[in-house]
Amino acid sequence: MEAKDRPRAGIGCSRMENRYExxxxxxxxxxxxxxxxxxxxxxxxxxxxxxxxxxxxxxxxxxxxxxxxxxxxxxxxxxxxxxxxxxxxxxxxxxxxxxxxxxxxxxxxxxxxxxxxxxxxxxxxxxxxxxxxxxxxxxxxxxxxxxxxxxxxxxxxxxxxxxxxxxxxxxxxxxxxxxxxxxxxxxxxxxxxxxxxxxxxxxxxxxxxxxxxxxxxxxxxxxxxxxxxxxxxxxxxxxxxxxPAGTGGTQVAxxxxxxxxxxxxxxxxxxxxxxxxxxxxxxxxxxxxxxxxxxxxxxxxxxxxxxxxxxxxxxxxxxxxxxxxxxxxxxxxxxxxxxxxxxxxxxxxxxxxxxxxxxxxxxxxxxxxxxxxxxxxxxxxxxxxxxxxxxxxxxxxxxxxxxxxxxxxxxxxxxLYLWPSQMRYNSLAEETYEKYGDELFGKTIYIIGNSYEMSDFTARTFFKVFDKERKAEGTSVVWIDSIRDIGLVDDSMLVLREAPDYNGFQDVTDFVRELKLQVEYGYYDDGWMDEHAALTVMAGKEGFIDLEIRFPGVMEGGEGVELTVDGGSVRKIPVRSSVVETSIEAEPWQMVRLEFSYNFYMQDAQEQRGDERLAAIVQMKVR
Known part of the structure; x- marks a missing residue:
């Protein structure tokens, strides 16, 4: 240990330091x-x-x-x-x-x-x-x-x-x-x-x-x-x-x-x-x-x-x-x-x-x-x-x-009292903005459970921090008890679940999407469907599955869709306009298998994703 800086005469001053000090x-x-x-x-x-x-x-x-x-x-x-x-x-x-x-x-x-x-x-x-x-x-x-x-x-x-x-x-x-x-x-x-x-x-x-x-x-x-x-x-x-004011909103007095x-x-x-x-x-x-x-x-x-x-x-x-x-x-x-x-x-x-x-x-x-x-x-x-x-x-x-x-x-x-909560919100950031970037903004974020008791202020403000404009417009948080409380998962949604054992959140969006909509073949995330497709859909709490079939091509007459429900009766749906809507009734929360067969396809399509040609855009909602 050095003594060069020992104070002299009680003034704490050091000696002149050498050039290499x-x-x-x-x-x-x-x-x-x-x-x-x-x-x-x-x-x-x-x-x-x-x-x-x-x-x-x-x-x-x-x-x-x-x-x-x-x-x-x-x-x-x-x-x-x-x-x-x-x-x-x-x-x-x-x-x-x-x-x-x-x-x-x-x-x-x-x-x-x-x-x-x-x-x-x-x-x-x-x-x-x-x-x-x-x-x-x-x-x-x-x-x-x-x-x-x-x-x-x-x-x-x-x-x-x-x-x-x-x-x-x-x-x-x-x-x-x-x-x-x-x-x-x-x-x-x-x-x-x-x-x-x-x-x-x-x-x-x-x-x-x-x-x-x-x-x-x-x-x-x-x-x-x-x-x-x-x-x-x-x-x-x-x-x-x-x-002075005390801690935790109290007054010292x-x-x-x-x-x-x-x-x-x-x-x-x-x-x-x-x-x-x-x-x-x-x-x-x-x-x-x-x-x-x-x-x-x-x-x-x-x-x-x-x-x-x-x-x-x-x-x-x-x-x-x-x-x-x-x-x-x-x-x-x-x-x-x-x-x-x-x-x-x-x-x-x-x-x-x-x-x-x-x-x-x-x-x-x-x-x-x-x-x-x-x-x-x-x-x-x-x-x-x-x-x-x-x-x-x-x-x-x-x-x-x-x-x-x-x-x-x-x-x-x-x-420590603050650490678990910090870990939770670190995890929330990881499972949302860190994972999706600016694509997160505008989505509805469903969280299964609310044992963390997130405040409304936190829900409104948390994601604004990541937005350069400090707005995160259209982004909202909704708490649900189970996945039954939401319909099919689309691109405007994220689904998270609380993971209390790890003081964090888990992104289960893909799992819930696949659970509610299991594609066997011929159907894609953006809604496009091939000439033949098969998938299984979970009905909503009322037991209905609503379909919207859109054909953006040129109609020549006689277009139609054969829809088979759970391998049983075949429903023939004529397509006389560019948008056709229909509903399927089932038991609440029932998993329903649907098979689609089109007698038409999209002319002059820029791509072909599977072995067959693209036919129409199908959007599904459950209730």
């Missing part, structure tokens, strides 16, 4: 990007649903200003809405691009963690390990697997930069530069509150650093006050309230309970230390149900955290430089307060979702990097073993133990 950075960023792509392989978004679909529909139906500045709504996240509008404008109807975009953004987050971790620890290796462990975290499920994950990514990114500017303010030696960091932190604070309102809770961290430095600069205090008040004024004007909040806070702390202390639908696999070897790995990893913390505290106690000791204490308080505020802001609503803990987890990794930097502070660069042992080894062991744990828990993503 950029190559190391490119390599490490490449490693992080490759790891981000690998660890998130298999996660796809092919169809939108629920919040993702709703936000897409708003993008398609509202003006830019209505979408980005939703005055009167329960939330006013205009910075996120602006980013979402831009993302949807770029992605367009290429739904599959959302996940690659999310992965690259998460990789960018890992780059930030790498750079900050490197500066805090004075080690490229530690910075890289922080980035890798961040990317492998099971808490990334929402940021990667949902379109709205962009909101969490933006909030986390801005939160990290708020922390870094506050840290730089605490440790900057040059007073003339110090104010710049607090100003940036205040600007970012104002911005992040309009990405997600829970980040309003970070304001005490700004006050902490001002108090720690005993700031007497009016403009620094004014910047903090203005940033906080500006957020409240804008919220009051645009949504009529300064209190209505649902907040101190006892529950404390329980949620403790569960988040457990999550940070690798323990899933929540229900299955929120984490995939609770701690109590986790296998013994996973629990052992987590406990061993936490043991190495304990080694680093004890070593850090012991060195702090033994520190003779009072100024440095004070700096370390204030830095540690900043870490602890920032993490605590993030946890508190995610504990005041009706549940705890792993995605909300991601920022706390990222800061916890950086806190460990800071501890490593302090534990190895003053060690000369050439003393590689002393930097590696014992603190570098302890940090590396923590990462090595937690990597398989995170990958193991990622395997339980299908149990």
């Amino acid at each position: 950029w190559k190391d950075r490119v390599i490490f960023l490449g490693i992080l990007t490759a790891f981000a792509l690998w660890v998130n392989r298999g996660i796809t978004i092919k169809g939108l649903y629920m919040d993702d679909l709703y936000f897409w529909s708003c993008y398609g139906e509202q003006s830019f200003f209505q979408y980005v500045f939703p005055v009167g709504s329960t939330r006013f996240r205009f910075l996120y809405y602006l980013a979402a509008w831009l993302e949807m404008a770029v992605v367009g109807n290429h739904v599959g691009w959302f996940v690659p975009v999310n992965i690259l953004l998460n990789a960018g987050l890992s780059w930030t963690i790498y750079f900050i971790g490197r500066r805090l620890s004075g080690s490229k290796g530690v910075g890289l390990l922080c980035g890798i462990l961040f990317l492998s975290s099971r808490m990334a499920y929402y940021q990667i697997g949902q379109v709205l994950g962009l909101m969490e990514t933006m909030g986390l990114w801005m939160g990290l930069w708020i922390f870094w500017n506050l840290y730089r303010y605490l440790n900057e030696v040059k007073k003339e530069r110090r104010s710049l960091f607090i100003y940036w932190a205040c600007i970012l604070y104002t911005g992040v509150c309009f990405v997600h309102e829970r980040y309003m809770a970070l304001f005490p961290a700004v006050l902490l650093v001002l108090l720690a430095k005993k700031s007497r600069k009016v403009f620094e205090w004014a910047a903090a006050a203005v940033s906080f008040l500006l957020v409240q004024v804008i919220r009051a004007v645009t949504i009529g309230s300064v209190l 209505d649902t907040f309970r101190v006892k529950e909040a404390l329980g949620y806070a403790l569960s988040q702390i457990a999550y940070v230390f690798g323990m899933n202390m929540g229900p299955e639908h929120l984490n995939g696999l609770p701690w109590a149900e986790s296998p013994a070897f996973i629990k052992l790995l987590v406990l061993l990893a936490d043991g190495f955290i304990l080694v680093l913390v004890v070593g850090f505290l012991w060195k702090l106690v033994k520190e003779k430089d009072k100024a440095h000791r004070a700096a370390v204490i204030w830095n540690s308080l900043l870490f602890i307060l920032f993490i605590a505020l993030c946890i508190a802001s995610s504990s005041v609503t009706i549940r705890v979702e792993m995605r909300w803990i991601y920022v706390s987890y990222a800061l916890a990794l950086l806190f460990l990097a800071y501890m490593y930097g302090e534990l190895t502070r003053g060690v000369k660069e050439e003393l590689y073993l002393k930097r590696l042992w014992p603190w570098g080894a302890a940090f590396a062991c923590y990462v090595v133990l937690m990597l398989p744990v995170e990958l193991f828990y990622r395997g339980y993503y299908p149990r």
Whole structure:
């Protein structure tokens, strides 16, 4: 592990890098990007649903200003809405691009963690390990697997930069530069509150650093006050309230309970230390149900955290430089307060979702990097073993133990509350648009069963996403109980069935078509029929089969059709006009065998599909 970037005198500044330093950075960023792509392989978004679909529909139906500045709504996240509008404008109807975009953004987050971790620890290796462990975290499920994950990514990114500017303010030696960091932190604070309102809770961290430095600069205090008040004024004007809304359509003021909040806070702390202390639908696999070897790995990893913390505290106690000791204490308080505020802001609503803990987890990794930097502070660069042992080894062991744990828990993503539905709508997209392309538009899609309880909004909107015009005109969804509820399958129809065992859909159009209309010979999908043909048709619930025979050729007189029903009586149908209609009566749902024999054929036909000539176009309907 390198020591080139170890902060001196508590300011986190690195030594002048040599001319080849950029190559190391490119390599490490490449490693992080490759790891981000690998660890998130298999996660796809092919169809939108629920919040993702709703936000897409708003993008398609509202003006830019209505979408980005939703005055009167329960939330006013205009910075996120602006980013979402831009993302949807770029992605367009290429739904599959959302996940690659999310992965690259998460990789960018890992780059930030790498750079900050490197500066805090004075080690490229530690910075890289922080980035890798961040990317492998099971808490990334929402940021990667949902379109709205962009909101969490933006909030986390801005939160990290708020922390870094506050840290730089605490440790900057040059007073003339110090104010710049607090100003940036205040600007970012104002911005992040309009990405997600829970980040309003970070304001005490700004006050902490001002108090720690005993700031007497009016403009620094004014910047903090203005940033906080500006957020409240804008919220009051645009949504009529300064209190944040809760999750799931609730209001924090209505649902907040101190006892529950404390329980949620403790569960988040457990999550940070690798323990899933929540229900299955929120984490995939609770701690109590986790296998013994996973629990052992987590406990061993936490043991190495304990080694680093004890070593850090012991060195702090033994520190003779009072100024440095004070700096370390204030830095540690900043870490602890920032993490605590993030946890508190995610504990005041009706549940705890792993995605909300991601920022706390990222800061916890950086806190460990800071501890490593302090534990190895003053060690000369050439003393590689002393930097590696014992603190570098302890940090590396923590990462090595937690990597398989995170990958193991990622395997339980299908149990998360949102995953089954995403799989279903991915499957719906695969069985429809992915299979038929633009030919899908205008068709009626029959779905056998409705155990998934697809909403009318989803049925109306789902296929619009794939249309460049965002309309999907004529496309509709109809739910049926069985194939008996529809007639013969034609080119304007698709028939799907739910497959609950696989959280998906199955295209059974061809199967139902062949079941209801079994062609022996002489009849084709577009309705053309040879001089002789035989087929079996399933009658409808009333037992009728309606035939429409069209002859587009020149009639010479005496044309007729002999129709044999179930091998019995022969019905002779004279053809005196270009269109002839007739009906056959049978029992409801009866399979009826029909044989056709024409005494005419289509003159000057451009093709001959079978051994005989084309005679007429026959359309059939059942009722």
